[in-house]
Amino acid sequence: MNDLFEHAAQEAAREHYRELCDTIRRNDELYYAKATPELSDAEYDALYRELEQIEREHPDWVTPDSPTRRVGNDLSEGFRKVTHPVPMQSIDDIFEHKPEQGETDAELVDFYNRLAAALRRPSPKVVVEPKIDGCAVTLYYRNGRLQYAATRGDGRTGDDITANVRTIRTVPQVLPEGAPAVLELRGEIFMPSAEFDALNAARDAEGLPAFANPRNATAGTIKLLDPEEVARRPLRFLAHGIGAYEGEELADMDAYEALLRRMQIPYNKPILRAENLTELREAVAQIDRERRELGFGTDGAVIKLDDFAGREALGSTARAPRWAAAFKFLPEQKETLLRAISIQVGRTGVLTPVAELEPVRLSGTMVSRSTLHNQDEIERLDIRIGDTVLMEKSGEIIPNVVHVVLGKRPAESQPYNLFDAVGGKCPCCGAPIGRQEGQVAWRCTNLTCPAQAAMRTTYFCKREALDIENLGDTVAEALVARGLIASPLDLFTLTQEKLAGLNLGTEEEPRRFGEKNAGKALAALERAKQAPLEKWLTALGIPTIGAVTARTVAQYHADIAALGNSPFLAALEELEDGADTYNRLNPKSRLNKGADKEALTARRAELRPRLEALLAPYAERGYATLSATGGSLKLNNPIGSVSTRKLREYFASAAGQQVLSTLSELGITAASASYRERLTAGGEGPLAGLTFVLTGALSRPRPEFEQLIAEAGGKATGSVTKKTNYLVAGEGGGSKREKALALGIRIIGEAELMRLLEGESI
Numbered sequence: 001m002n003d004l005f006e007h008a009a010q011e012a013a014r015e016h017y018r019e020l021c022d023t024i025r026r027n028d029e030l031y032y033a034k035a036t037p038e039l040s041d042a043e044y045d046a047l048y049r050e051l052e053q054i055e056r057e058h059p060d061w062v063t064p065d066s067p068t069r070r071v072g073n074d075l076s077e078g079f080r081k082v083t084h085p086v087p088m089q090s091i092d093d094i095f096e097h098k099p100e101q102g103e104t105d106a107e108l109v110d111f112y113n114r115l116a117a118a119l120r121r122p123s124p125k126v127v128v129e130p131k132i133d134g135c136a137v138t139l140y141y142r143n144g145r146l147q148y149a150a151t152r153g154d155g156r157t158g159d160d161i162t163a164n165v166r167t168i169r170t171v172p173q174v175l176p177e178g179a180p181a182v183l184e185l186r187g188e189i190f191m192p193s194a195e196f197d198a199l200n201a202a203r204d205a206e207g208l209p210a211f212a213n214p215r216n217a218t219a220g221t222i223k224l225l226d227p228e229e230v231a232r233r234p235l236r237f238l239a240h241g242i243g244a245y246e247g248e249e250l251a252d253m254d255a256y257e258a259l260l261r262r263m264q265i266p267y268n269k270p271i272l273r274a275e276n277l278t279e280l281r282e283a284v285a286q287i288d289r290e291r292r293e294l295g296f297g298t299d300g301a302v303i304k305l306d307d308f309a310g311r312e313a314l315g316s317t318a319r320a321p322r323w324a325a326a327f328k329f330l331p332e333q334k335e336t337l338l339r340a341i342s343i344q345v346g347r348t349g350v351l352t353p354v355a356e357l358e359p360v361r362l363s364g365t366m367v368s369r370s371t372l373h374n375q376d377e378i379e380r381l382d383i384r385i386g387d388t389v390l391m392e393k394s395g396e397i398i399p400n401v402v403h404v405v406l407g408k409r410p411a412e413s414q415p416y417n418l419f420d421a422v423g424g425k426c427p428c429c430g431a432p433i434g435r436q437e438g439q440v441a442w443r444c445t446n447l448t449c450p451a452q453a454a455m456r457t458t459y460f461c462k463r464e465a466l467d468i469e470n471l472g473d474t475v476a477e478a479l480v481a482r483g484l485i486a487s488p489l490d491l492f493t494l495t496q497e498k499l500a501g502l503n504l505g506t507e508e509e510p511r512r513f514g515e516k517n518a519g520k521a522l523a524a525l526e527r528a529k530q531a532p533l534e535k536w537l538t539a540l541g542i543p544t545i546g547a548v549t550a551r552t553v554a555q556y557h558a559d560i561a562a563l564g565n566s567p568f569l570a571a572l573e574e575l576e577d578g579a580d581t582y583n584r585l586n587p588k589s590r591l592n593k594g595a596d597k598e599a600l601t602a603r604r605a606e607l608r609p610r611l612e613a614l615l616a617p618y619a620e621r622g623y624a625t626l627s628a629t630g631g632s633l634k635l636n637n638p639i640g641s642v643s644t645r646k647l648r649e650y651f652a653s654a655a656g657q658q659v660l661s662t663l664s665e666l667g668i669t670a671a672s673a674s675y676r677e678r679l680t681a682g683g684e685g686p687l688a689g690l691t692f693v694l695t696g697a698l699s700r701p702r703p704e705f706e707q708l709i710a711e712a713g714g715k716a717t718g719s720v721t722k723k724t725n726y727l728v729a730g731e732g733g734g735s736k737r738e739k740a741l742a743l744g745i746r747i748i749g750e751a752e753l754m755r756l757l758e759g760e761s762i
Contacts, residue, residue, distance in 0.1 A: 013054075013058075014058075014061060017051075017054050017058070017061055020047060020050060020051050020054070021051065021066060021067060023047060024044070024047055024048060024051060024067040025067055026546075026548050027044055028067060045093065045095065045328070048067070048068075048093075051066075051067065051068060052068060055068060068319065079159035079160055079161065079223075080159075080160040081153070081157050081158070081159065081160065081699060082148055082150040082153075082157065082158050082159070082160045083156065083157055084138065084150070084153075084155070084156060084157070084158060084243065085140075085184065085243065085244040086184065086243040086244050087155050087156055088136065088138060088152040088153070088155050088158065088186065088243070089155055089316060089319055089320050089321060090155075090319050090320050091302065091320050091321070091324055091325065091326050092320045092324075092325050092326070093300075093325070093326050093328055094107035094108060094110075094111050094325045094326070094327050094328070095107055095327070095328050096108075096327065096328065096329050096330045097330075098330060104330075105281060105284070105327070107327070108280070108281070108284060108303070108327050109277065111303065111325045111327075112124075112126070112277050112280055112303075113277075115305065115314075115323065118314055118322065119305075119310055119313070119314070123275060123276040123277070124305060124306075124310065125273065125274070125275050125305075125306040125307065126273075126274050126280060126303050126304060126305055126306055127253045127271050127272065127273055127274070127303075127304050127306050128271075128272045128273075128274060128280065128283040128284055128287060128301050128302070128303050128304075129240065129268045129269070129270065129271045129272070129287070129301070129302050129304075130268060130269075130270075130287055130291055130294055130298040130300075130301060130302070131298050131299060131300035131301060131302050131326050131328070132188040132190055132238060132240070132268060132296060132297070132298055133190065133214065133215050133296070133297035133298055133299060134188035134189050134190030134191075134214075134215060134218055134296070134297075135151070135188065135189050135190070135215070135218050135219050135222055136151065136152040136186070136187075136188060137149055137150070137151060137152075137161070137165065137186075137187060137188065137189050137222070137237070138150050138152070138158065138184055138185065138186050138187075138243055139165070139171065139184070139185045139187070139237075139239075140182075140183075140184045140243075140244070141175055141179065141180075141182070141183040141184070141185070142181065142182055143179065143181060144174055144175040144176070144177075144179035145173070145174055145175075146162070146165075146166070146171070146172070146173050146174070148160055148162045149161050149162045149164075149165035149166075149171070150162075151222070153699070154697065154699065155319070157699050159223070161222050161223070163227040164221075164222050164224065164227050164230040165189070165222075165237070166227070167227055167230050167231035167235075168189065168235045168236065168237050170236050170237045170238075170266045171237045172263070172264060172265060175263045175264070175265075176262065176263060176264060178262065179247075179263060180245060180246055180247025180248070180259075181246040181247060182244050182245060182246035182247070183242075183244075183245060183246075183247065183263070184242065184243035184244040184245065185239045185241075185242060185243070185265065186239070186240065186241035186242060186243055187237055187238050187239035187240050187241070187267070187268070188237070188238055188240065188268075189218055189222055189235055189236070189237050190214060190215070190218055190235070190236055190237075190238070190296050190297070191214040191217055191218050191221075191233070191234050191235060191236070191296070192214075192234060192236060192295050192296050193214065193295055193296060193297065194295065195234035196211070196213075196214040196217060196234065198234070199211070199217065199233065199234060203472075213297070214296070214297050215297060217233070218235065220463070221233045221235060222235070236266075236296075237266060238266050238267055238268045239260060239265050239266065239267040239268065240267065240268040240302070242256060247259075250308055251307060251308060251309070252306050252307045252308060253271065253273075253304070253306050256308075257271060270286075270287075270290075272286060272287070273306070280303065283301075284301045284303070284327055287301040288301070288329050291329075299328055299329060300326050300327050300328040300329055301326070301327045301329075302324065302325075302326050302327075303324065303325050303326075303327060304323060304324040305323035305324070310323065311323040331392035331393050332362055332392065332393070333390055333391065333392045333402060334360050334361075334362055334390070334391055334392075335360075335388050335389070335390055335391070335405055335408075336357050336358045336359075336360040336367075336388070336389060336391055337357065337358040337386075337387075337388055337389075338355050338356070338357060338383065338384075338385060338386065338387045338388070338389050339356045339357065339358060339385070340356040340385055341353050341354065341355060341356065341372065341378075341383075341385055341416060341421070342354045342356055343418070343421070343422055343427050344451075345426060345427065345428045345444055345449060345451035345452060345455070346451075346452070346455050348443070348452070348541060348543055349426075349443040349444040349445070349446075349449060349452050350441045350442070350443055351418065351422070351426070351427075351433060351441070351442045351443065351444065352371060352372075352373065352374070353371075353372040353373070353374070353375070353378060353416075353418055354369055354370070354371055354372060355369065355370045355371075355372050355383070355389070355401060356368070356369060357369060357370060357389075357391070360391060362391055362392070362393055362399065367391060367393070367399045369399070370391065370399040370400060370401055372401065374418075374440045374441055374442075375417070375418045375419075375440065375442065376440040378416055378418070379415075381401060381403060381404060382404060382415070383401065383404055383416060384404075384409065384413040384414060384415060384416055385413070385416060386409070386410045386412075386413050387404045387405070387408075387409055387410075387413065388404070388405040388408035388409070389401050389402075389403070389404055389405065390402040390403055390404075390405060418442055419433070419442065426444035426445075426446065426449060426451075428444070428449055428450055428451035429444065429446050429449040429450060429451070431444055431445050431446035431449060432445050433445065450480050450481070450486075453480045453485065453486055453487055453488075454473070454476045454477045454479075454480045454481075455473075455476075456487070456488050456541050457471070457476035457479065457480070457485065457487075457488045457491065458471075458472060458473040458476045459539070459541050460488035460491075460539045460540075460541070461476070461488075461491075461539075462539075464538060464547050465535060465538045465539035466524075466528040466531050466535055466536070466539045467524065467528070467531075467535075468491070468521060468524040468525055468528055469520045469521060469523075469524040470517045470520050470521045470524070471491070471521050471524075474504055475502070475504065475513065475521075478502055478503065478504050478513075479491075479494075479502065482502065482503065484498060484502070488539070489659065489662045489663070489666070491525055492525055492529075492666055494521075494522070494525075496515070496518050496519065496522060499513060499517075499518035499521060499522065500512065500513055500514055500515045500517075500518040501513070502518075529666065529667070529668050531670070532554065532670065532671060532672060532673035532674075533550075533553075533554045533557065533559060533560055533563065533670045533671060533672040533673070533675075534547075534550050534551045534554040534672065534673060534674065535550075536560060536668075536670040537550035537553060537554065537560075537563070537670075538550045540650075540659065542646055542647060542650045543646050544640075544642050544643045544646045545643060545646065545647065549639065549640070549643050551674065552638055552639055553639055553643075553647065554672040554673070554674050554675065555638075555672070555674050555675065555676050556568050556623060556638070556639075556675075556676065557672055557675065558671065558672055558675050558677070559669045559670055559671045559672060560660065560663060560668075560669070560670035561660065561664070561669070563647070563651070564651045564656070564657075564660045565651070566647075566648075566651075568618060568623065569639075569644055569647055569648050570648070571614055571615070571618060572624065572635070572637050572639065572641075572644045573644055573645060573648055574614060575611055575614060575615055575624070575626070575635045575637075576635055576637065576641045576644070578607060578610070578611045578614075579611065579626070579633040579634065579635050581607065582604055582607050582608060582611070582632075582633045583632045583633060585600045585603050585604045585607070586600070586604075586631050586632065587600040587601055588631055608633070611626065611633070612626065621676070621677070622676075622717065622718040622719050623638065623676075624636055624637055624638060673707065674706065674707070676706075676716075676718070684713045685711065685712040685713030685714070686712050686713065686756065686757060686758070686759040687709055687712040687713045687714030687756060687757065688712075688713035688714065689713075689714075690713075690714045690715070690725045690726065690756075691714065691715045691716075691717055691723055691724050691725050691726075692709050692714055692715065692716050692717070692724070692725065692726050692727075692728055692753075693716070693717055693718070693719065693720050693724050693726075693727050693728070693736060693740075694706065694716065694727075694728045695727060695728070695729050695730070695736040695737060696729045696730030696737070697730040698728075698730040698750060699730070699750060705728065705750075705753070708757055709753075709757075712756075712757050719736075720736050720739040720740050720743065720745060721743075722743060724740070724743070724745050725745070725746070726745070726746055726747075726748050726753075726756075727740040727745055727746070727747045727748070728748055728749070728750065728753050729747050729748070729749065730749075730750070748762065
């Protein structure tokens, strides 16, 4: 019995590890490719540290595609790909600790000591510079002329953003005489803080959504397909490293810095030198003191070995150099007064309490509001109106209440209760609020609540959803407030006249949306009608269904009508319930102590064939499987049990049925671009009769390759069998690669696949 429990605990730990990997991968995609992270830097760092600890304890669990083995991937559609002559790696983070945790710079000291031990030098010379909060880029010069600029991508391959980078005035197009034959500069593109604030003010005046922070604004800008629009954004470039190089030998950072000055290339400053640990600590402290005067976002100091020969000797891990680290500072903290608590109603009806603060300058900006998340968080911190609270910015961006300063609490203060504060009614529409069992959030029960309509419309129009230009939160709020729309789908009923005349201001100071903006929005709405199921599913804002889950769901449904009445989802839900019942009937479980063991066994024996029969048509297609471990059944649900139920609930609801009806009336089919059965049907073309399996990390999303294969007449399947002709493998591949080798199936890369698609032989 102990062995059974130990096995179950081990499986649970491993499942937690897998979920942690998935969460980090998802946020990596949102951060690097979409510029819309769901986690703050502090939250992400905590999860990443936990992952590192688990992998130290269980090295046999680590796979090549672990987030600790790969750099963040920012590859996007619509850009030519560039292969980096020298890989573009990430950099490992080390963290400043709080005083109660011991030495605040213990990790900095540990890094320096490891550096000294590896080099067998008591005091290696290092340089220290600010950590720029921007987007990594490489500039490749040949014979003094800019050949291309590219993003980091997956570290080996990046997006060609040359046309966009040529619009940045701090990037030289031609270097002065005497330039090296080849000079590849690594650096950051960023937005200066003051110019970012001015950009947001201008966007607000035009009724466009404000950017959340300079880093996200930069990431979105460099991936625009219109260089003229990029030129209107305040981007800057600073170099901080070097890639490929053919020129006079560079021995150390002095030589590197001298080269950049001669070539008139802007570079990261200050670069401070440190000959020992004491000087390193002083240099890092100086960066911390001066960083808010630099004019751009920075949350740490980068420490690098000074001499280049030592760097080469130390080398790199799979994702980062061993000779460098980024020391991330603790967020600045300040006290301020909590004047009131207001309530916001979100796109899913969730009521979110918001702290209204006495304005305080924090990490370079004035902070007057901070989310309190939910009633449970308020109770955990025991936050009351009139309290003095300690504030910080998570990741130097998001204001966050650390704790209440109890010694300054007014004697008459009372505990805060959200339900009582709003009288049990939505502050926007007056409908009753409710809370589902097991959940902490209070929600408005009215699906047509105006607040939900505005927030849902903003989300509906976001780039990762339907990408409807010029319809941000200001415009959405005005459309709802003036009665022009009651739901996002009402956008498709708008006319040029109504939209152009929309007043974004007040009656006293009107501000029209205008003909130009209206024309762009209507054109984007027309394009959105042809958007694939993946985008539509994201846009609908169904709880737990983000962009990543939406892409997965779309692989199993031809269009939105098929999803709305999905036998696959129904089967998954029934299988989940059946597996739970089967596991509860386990005669060996201590929960069934004293029960009739034979009766339990008989009921399990009757149940399992029914479950396997229900699963059979989907197992044959590789959609889902049942696995048995330790006397238990587990459904391998590709969509996830929670998301499966949320989808079923949504499309069974009156609101979901209304969406399906409205889409049908508008002639919108929302066909899937990644539907497996269509992509694996085969046909005529250069790949006719050939079956492919894709595995490992590829330069583009897997559904894109599957579609190319299908369009060329081939089949793309999910598992390797004797009928597989080719395994297309990126980095990693694991069990599929091993099985292909065992079966003698040819393994090829992306380049060979592209030649086959062109009708060439390999």
